[in-house]
Amino acid sequence: MYEFIKGKVQYIHPEYIVIENNGIGYQITTPNPYSYTNDFGQEKIIYTYTYVREDIFALYGFQSREEKLLFTKLLSVTGIGPKGALAILASGEPGQVVQAIENEDEAFLIKFPGVGKKTARQIILDLKGKLPNILPDYFPNLFNADQQKELESGNGDFDEAVLALLALGYSEREIKKVSTQLKKENLSTDQYIRKGLQLLLKS
Structure with missing residues (x-):
C-alpha cells in the first residue's frame, strides 16, 4: 500500500517509532527503534510494509528497500511471522543474514529469538538461491x-x-x-x- 513515508521522527518507543507527516503521526514498528535516536526531530524516509490480517493492521518500517525486501521474504517462510522477521533484522546487518542463508549456516540463524533448528532449516530451504536476484548488493x-x-x-x-x-x-x-x-x-x-x-x- 505504502512504498515509503517521509517525515520527522517525533517519538521513539521500544517497539516502534512515530513519523509525523502533514500533521499525521504514523506508528511504524521497526526492527530496532533506537537506531533512529540520532534522527530524532529530523526528516527521514522510512520504507514501509503494510501488514493486514483479520484483527491486525500494522505498518512495519525499514531503513532501506533491501531491508524491506528481506523482511517480506522472511515472512514467506513457514513459521516466521512479523515479530520473528523483525528480530532477525534487528541486528542491523541484513547482509550477514543473507550470507548465512546462502551458506546454510544454521548455527548463525538459531541465535535469533524464536528461531530453532527446524525454522532455521526452513528458512534455508525456502530462501537459498532466491536472494541474489532481489538483493544483488549483498552479493x-x-x-x-x-x-x-x-x-x-x-x-x-x-x-x-x-x-x-x-x-x-x-x-x-x-x-x-x-x-x-x-x-x-x-x-x-x-x-x-x-x-x-x-x-x-x-x-
Whole structure:
C-alpha cells in the first residue's frame, strides 16, 4: 500500500517509532527503534510494509528497500511471522543474514529469538538461491573481478539493466554469458534490457 513515508521522527518507543507527516503521526514498528535516536526531530524516509490480517493492521518500517525486501521474504517462510522477521533484522546487518542463508549456516540463524533448528532449516530451504536476484548488493561476487570493474566504470544504464534482468528471474550465471556482448553497445537502460532478453532467449 505504502512504498515509503517521509517525515520527522517525533517519538521513539521500544517497539516502534512515530513519523509525523502533514500533521499525521504514523506508528511504524521497526526492527530496532533506537537506531533512529540520532534522527530524532529530523526528516527521514522510512520504507514501509503494510501488514493486514483479520484483527491486525500494522505498518512495519525499514531503513532501506533491501531491508524491506528481506523482511517480506522472511515472512514467506513457514513459521516466521512479523515479530520473528523483525528480530532477525534487528541486528542491523541484513547482509550477514543473507550470507548465512546462502551458506546454510544454521548455527548463525538459531541465535535469533524464536528461531530453532527446524525454522532455521526452513528458512534455508525456502530462501537459498532466491536472494541474489532481489538483493544483488549483498552479493559482491555476483560477477568476476573483470566484470565487477566494468560495472564500477560508471555505465549506470547497463547496471540498471542487469538489476532488471535479475529481478525478472534470470540467474547471475545466465547474465554473465551475455554481459560482455552487451557492454560493447552504447544503449539506454530499456534497450539494454531488450537486447539482453534477446540474447538470453537465444542462449
